[in-house]
Amino acid sequence: MPEEHPFHAGMTEAESSETRPEKGAEDEIAMLETPLPSPDGKDAGGVPPEKEMRRLRSLLLQPEIDKISDLEDRLNNYATKPNAISNVLAEAVVMRSSQDNMLNRAFEPIVESSFKTFLKKHPNDFINIVFPLIGSTIRRSISESFNSMLGSFSKSLEQSLSLRGIQWRFEALRSGKPFSEIVMLHTLVYRVDQVFLIHSETGLVLAHAVNDGVTSKDADMISGMLTAVQDFARDCFDNENDSSSLNSLKMDEYTIYIVRSPLAYLACMVRGTPPGDFLNGLSENLELILAECAHLFDDFKGDSDPFVIANKYLQDCLAQKFKDEDKSAPVWAKRLAVGAGALIVLFFAAQQYHSYRMDKAVDLLRVEPGLLVLDVKNSWGFSPWRVVCLQDELARPISLVLDENGYDPDNFDIQSFPYVSYEPDVVRLRVIKKILPPEGVEVSYRDGVIFLSGTADMNWILQARQTLSATPGVLSVDSSGLNDPRVAELTDLIRSVETAVVRFPTGGDVPIPSDQPALNKVIDDLVSLERLANKMGLAVNLTIYGQADATGSESRNYEISQSRARMIASKLFAHQANIPTAIYGIGADLSHGEDAKKDAAENQNQRRIDLRVRLVKIAETELLPALERS
Amino acid sequence: MISKKICMLGSLSVGKTSLVEQYVNSIFSDKYLSTVGVKISKKGIDIDGTSVSLVLWDMEGKDEYTDINMQYLRGAMGFFVVADLTRLDTFDAALKLREIALGMLGQDAPNILLLNKSDLPDWEVENKHVEKALASGIKILRTSAKMKTAVNEAFETLARDMLART
Numbered sequence: 011m012p013e014e015h016p017f018h019a020g021m022t023e024a025e026s027s028e029t030r031p032e033k034g035a036e037d038e039i040a041m042l043e044t045p046l047p048s049p050d051g052k053d054a055g056g057v058p059p060e061k062e063m064r065r066l067r068s069l070l071l072q073p074e075i076d077k078i079s080d081l082e083d084r085l086n087n088y089a090t091k092p093n094a095i096s097n098v099l100a101e102a103v104v105m106r107s108s109q110d111n112m113l114n115r116a117f118e119p120i121v122e123s124s125f126k127t128f129l130k131k132h133p134n135d136f137i138n139i140v141f142p143l144i145g146s147t148i149r150r151s152i153s154e155s156f157n158s159m160l161g162s163f164s165k166s167l168e169q170s171l172s173l174r175g176i177q178w179r180f181e182a183l184r185s186g187k188p189f190s191e192i193v194m195l196h197t198l199v200y201r202v203d204q205v206f207l208i209h210s211e212t213g214l215v216l217a218h219a220v221n222d223g224v225t226s227k228d229a230d231m232i233s234g235m236l237t238a239v240q241d242f243a244r245d246c247f248d249n250e251n252d253s254s255s256l257n258s259l260k261m262d263e264y265t266i267y268i269v270r271s272p273l274a275y276l277a278c279m280v281r282g283t284p285p286g287d288f289l290n291g292l293s294e295n296l297e298l299i300l301a302e303c304a305h306l307f308d309d310f311k312g313d314s315d316p317f318v319i320a321n322k323y324l325q326d327c328l329a330q331k332f333k334d335e336d337k338s339a340p341v342w343a344k345r346l347a348v349g350a351g352a353l354i355v356l357f358f359a360a361q362q363y364h365s366y367r368m369d370k371a372v373d374l375l376r377v378e379p380g381l382l383v384l385d386v387k388n389s390w391g392f393s394p395w396r397v398v399c400l401q402d403e404l405a406r407p408i409s410l411v412l413d414e415n416g417y418d419p420d421n422f423d424i425q426s427f428p429y430v431s432y433e434p435d436v437v438r439l440r441v442i443k444k445i446l447p448p449e450g451v452e453v454s455y456r457d458g459v460i461f462l463s464g465t466a467d468m469n470w471i472l473q474a475r476q477t478l479s480a481t482p483g484v485l486s487v488d489s490s491g492l493n494d495p496r497v498a499e500l501t502d503l504i505r506s507v508e509t510a511v512v513r514f515p516t517g518g519d520v521p522i523p524s525d526q527p528a529l530n531k532v533i534d535d536l537v538s539l540e541r542l543a544n545k546m547g548l549a550v551n552l553t554i555y556g557q558a559d560a561t562g563s564e565s566r567n568y569e570i571s572q573s574r575a576r577m578i579a580s581k582l583f584a585h586q587a588n589i590p591t592a593i594y595g596i597g598a599d600l601s602h603g604e605d606a607k608k609d610a611a612e613n614q615n616q617r618r619i620d621l622r623v624r625l626v627k628i629a630e631t632e633l634l635p636a637l638e639r640s
Numbered sequence: 641m642i643s644k645k646i647c648m649l650g651s652l653s654v655g656k657t658s659l660v661e662q663y664v665n666s667i668f669s670d671k672y673l674s675t676v677g678v679k680i681s682k683k684g685i686d687i688d689g690t691s692v693s694l695v696l697w698d699m700e701g702k703d704e705y706t707d708i709n710m711q712y713l714r715g716a717m718g719f720f721v722v723a724d725l726t727r728l729d730t731f732d733a734a735l736k737l738r739e740i741a742l743g744m745l746g747q748d749a750p751n752i753l754l755l756n757k758s759d760l761p762d763w764e765v766e767n768k769h770v771e772k773a774l775a776s777g778i779k780i781l782r783t784s785a786k787m788k789t790a791v792n793e794a795f796e797t798l799a800r801d802m803l804a805r806t
Binding site: 241242 | 715716805806
């Protein structure tokens with residue numbers, strides 16, 4: 011047994027007295043510690059009294075002292091003994107986790123820092139662990155996103171096409187609210203739109219969270235008003251007790267729920283009716299916030315930045331729930347409704363297409379020459395359209411026009427009345443029908459004038475001019491472009507006859523020998539002229555002027571000039587030319603004066619005949635304008 | 641973001657709401673609308689590089705028949721007491737209100753006494769009154785909500801005082 015036990019050595023008197031197991035032993039020890047009286051300061055055996063006391067104590071109390079020492083040792087070293095902790099650790103973790111989540115929050119920073127350290131030290135190990143997972147994770151994420159999108163699309167389609175969707179659309183139109191808001195109002199059980207963490211004393215916002223798609227007003231002003239309203243309510247009821255206050259406010263479709271604590275309160279703007287345990291959840295979140303942020307309230311001077319750590323709890327408050335859609339109509343009814351809707355849509359689409367085509371067909375009739383559409387009555391469904399119009403006799407048949415353009419004439423009930431169209435195309439047709447232009451004649455029409463061009467028989471030209479003068483739509487006829495090729499031949503013959511020079515000897519009525527061929531040619535030309543003129547329906551009238559020179563007597567000159575003219579006429583007659591001929595003997599030509607008598611050559615030229623030709627219509631006496639021009 | 645709650649105190653019709661409207665919205669209207677309860681406004685400003693959001697509690701005016709709701713004053717980090725330069729009684733009432741507010745918020749709470757309607761003639765609050773108040777350590781500014789005289793200065797000075805206290 012050691013002389014000085016560590017327990018004893020480290021203990022004061024007071025400490026040792028605390029460890030004494032029982033009252034009787036205490037008294038005993040106190041009595042023993044009292045030194046025995048000795049005249050020289052030593053006991054009877056000569057042993058120092060402290061040593062004796064120690065030995066006595068050991069003898070009497072050693073078992074108890076050992077037990078106490080063991081217990082003390084256990085108490086002092088309990089935390090450092092892994093064996094002892096390992097025996098109870100699992101049970102302790104389970105028990106505490108079932109009570110609250112303090113263990114999680116206690117471990118959170120440790121795990122977080124450990125994980126960060128691990129990542130920094132062994133990034134490759136982390137990559138090796140994550141790599142097999144990440145591919146499937148991405149695929150799963152994409153698949154879920156796609157499914158979500160399909161679901162959302164399906165839901166939108168259903169809401170848009172269903173009867174209920176149409177009702178909601180009408181309601182949105184009537185109320186002026188967006189359709190999405192109307193849908194949400196009807197499908198939402200409840201939703202927490204906004205959560206405010208508000209400083210109780212100042213009414214300033216410490217933290218604020220907003221649900222997706224919610225437009226938030228100024229949080230500071232809302233929180234200020236909420237605080238003021240609460241102050242006002244408290245003041246109105248003259249309630250000095252801070253613990254009783256406004257718990258909820260109702261405003262339109264919103265209810266503002268307030269959960270209070272002395273330091274801060276949570277205000278939730280909720281749409282709809284939240285579940286019964288909603289306020290409990292708010293209270294729990296507020297408690298967690300206060301547990302984490304309590305130290306921040308001590309020196310709060312208006313700076314809300316440190317309270318950002320409360321946001322995660324506010325996000326937890328942003329709950330929402332939609333109505334169960336199972337109460338909707340059965341699938342067959344939906345399909346039937348969709349089918350009926352599709353049929354209706356198809357019918358209206360077909361009807362619209364039919365109307366569109368009918369309109370196009372009527373437009374065609376409106377631009378068709380010789381047709382004047384007066385009235386169109388479209389009908390419901392697919393029954394024929396009634397068209398009332400005026401129709402020129404030369405216009406194309408309406409059924410032909412429709413058929414050519416791919417429209418069924420049976421779709422129209424046409425009622426037409428005759429009229430005379432002055433449309434250019436119709437007038438031209440009318441002209442062509444009347445004059446029946448031969449090949450080589452072009453007919454055109456512009457501004458009321460018919461233009462004829464090309465080559466044609468003169469008779470046809472005259473007849474056409476006469477016909478067109480009484481044709482509706484024709485104000486005048488321009489036939490200057492028309493040409494009869496025989497007219498030129500006729501003109502040449504006339505010119506040849508009228509310019510022929512046939513001279514006579516003095517006092518004779520037989521042409522001088524040198525002009526005999528000219529005389530023969532004149533005779534031939536006149537015969538040809540007569541034949542050609544007759545073919546053209548014309549008759550030739552010939553006038554022969556016999557002339558003499560100035561020598562001799564006037565009576566003789568007149569006589570000889572007549573004789574010369576007559577000689578030509580007899581020649582013509584001999585050639586069986588049936589030409590009415592007028593014969594004139596005009597005597598001497600004195601147009602050159604008396605001096606001419608002395609010029610033999612001039613006298614020779616004056617002894618001649620002059621021929622003049624006139625053409626007249628056989629039936630009528632109208633002169634041909636072309637011949638007149640020539 | 642640092643937010644500061646500021647209360648506007650003063651008698652009836654001294655121009656508290658007009659000062660706030662002029663400062664926050666740059667609007668002044670001669671039409672008098674008595675404030676009932678409290679109206680909250682907000683204005684963000686920059687004081688020496690620090691962004692501060694001033695939450696202004698425009699409280700209803702107090703007269704001898706109405707009692708101010710001191711609940712609204714709770715938590716204020718600074719306050720204005722407003723008096724009408726043309727009505728001496730509002731100056732006296734402002735001094736009393738200031739004492740009440742200081743008693744509630746602490747003697748070191750930043751505050752400024754605004755002598756409003758400086759654009760009007762016939763001031764009843766004379767220099768001797770002002771000098772006496774100044775001598776007792778009260779910060780005083782003559783303002784005109786109508787002419788926007790010293791309005792911004794008043795709010796910025798108080799904001800600066802509040803930040804200095806922080």
